[in-house]
Amino acid sequence: MNDILSRRGFLRSSALSLIPLQAFDVVQSLARGQQGDSLAGRGATGTLRDPSVIGRPRRPTDPKENDREIQAIEQQLACNCGCTLDVFTCRTTDFTCTYSPELHREVLALRDDGKTAREILDTFVAKYGEKALMAPKPQGFNLWGYLLPGVAVGGAAVILAAVLRRREAATTNATAESSPPQVAASPEELERLRHALEEVKD
Template sequence: MTTRRDLLRRGAAAGIVVLGGPLLLSAQQQEPLAGQGEAGLLRDPVSAGRARERATDRDNDEFVKALEHRLQCTCGCTLDIYTCRTTDFTCTYSPQLHKEVLALQDEGKTGDEIIAAFVAKYGEDVLMAPKAEGFNIAGYVVPGVAILTAGAVLTAILRRRSLTRQAALAGAAPGASVEANDPGVPVLPGGTGTPEELARLERELRELDP
């Protein structure tokens, strides 16, 4: 015999099935794409890019980083090895070059020796900046020399002209040098102009300013 309590139980169960079923089903259908567990598998690892190797302490070694900043990746990206291997994750060259740096370091080579080994193997263009020797010196020196030369010439010309001008002024109106600031700005009373000059300046400004 079905008691009232059984009826309620069955009704509740049916309700759960009717109402909760779709929810449970949709929960199953909406299974998260994320990995499961502590380090679960990705559903679509290819979309996450090339598989990576675990980073080690040596990857963060300042000596290695500094060296790799001086060496260009050979993939054609124009970046240095460190930047490329930590930026362009599709590049297969920079991780390999990084390993070469580590291997040379393991051989006990100094920084300069590692750089020299790279130049010997990959050519001079593996350096992010050319060595300051031979023709390359021109690369470093020419801009500075050009600016200094132009500065010296400019100074000489200006000096000559200002002396000529001052000589002419001295003949025409002795003691006529003034501090004329930008005409758009009022000069403080007690500054460089006389009260008459300032009054005239103020009159002109009122008259001329839009």
């Protein structure tokens, strides 16, 4: 019993402390900032109290990392850490991955060698196999990967249209004999239908 009480108390107090503490800390850190250790635009860049909890240390951003062409290349290359992401997305999202920054540097190096986007992709395929591409090249068997769904839907649509047309012809022929449709019914029956229809709300 004692155990449950203390646990409940613990949870309650910790849940209560959660939000105010965060807010307090932010305020405090801003206040500290104004004392001069890291105020925006003034003084030296401060050091962190505990750099170990912030993930892998980063290098400053290279201007090339905002280069649209490099981004486009990296978006076509798969990261090989098992994340299923492309190199660009992985390196800008999964900051624990060590593979994607490495692959990124490889792309940069190849780019510095003056290679075109096509050549860089080819180099990667030669080095890591076809799985280095986010989507296989539409060649050979893999071309079928791209074409089959479209071909299947298109083919099915043609068949469906043909079948429908034939059936339509069949039904219109059948009805043509009896058309124009005549309603043969006694007045009581028609009255009954009218009565029944009144019940249907529209």
